[in-house]
Amino acid sequence: MSKTPYPRNFSHIGISVPDLEAAVRFYTEVLGWYLIMPPTTITEDDSAVGVMCTDVFGPGWGEFRIAHLSTGDRIGVELFQFRGQENPEDNFEYWKTGIFHFCVQDPNLEELAEKIEAAGGRRRMKEPRYYYPGEKPYRMIYMEDPFGNILEIYSHSYELTYGSGAYQ
Secondary structure, three states: OOOOOOOOOEEEEEEOOOHHHHHHHHHHHHHEEEEEEEEEEEEOOOOHHHHHHHHHHHOOEEEEEEEEEEEOOEEEEEEEOOOOOOOOOOOOOOOOOOOEEEEEEEEOOOHHHHHHHHHHOOEEEOOEEEEOOOOOOEEEHHHHHEOOEEEEEEEEOOOHHHHHHOOO
């Protein structure tokens, strides 16, 4: 007899960036996330963290830098700067398997979009779109951070937006 699984909480996400200090500034100053562990260098060695990273990355990874942040709702964000980091020309290969964006929520998404642009990010959409035009104020817009990572902004919670049948 199998039990129905219960919904697990989201703990954290890891984001690769080419400049760790600039990314920490962006995510703390523009998105308001908390810095909970400043930039730290992790080295390939026989320490517990070094061995764990070798398990994940395989031998020869050498070292990387990492900082830990937290959102207002306690979701962790790990920012990674890897040695030899490559920045794709277009980081929006949505047709490929993997995570292609993350989403933050702000009731004034227009103002946040302007702040992201002012900090070096860019819009992927010219203007926010309404899910229920003329009926409800639920809006969204796709952006890029200054490092090419895709982020979406919602004006309202995920449950409110989709619980009403946004595609019907």
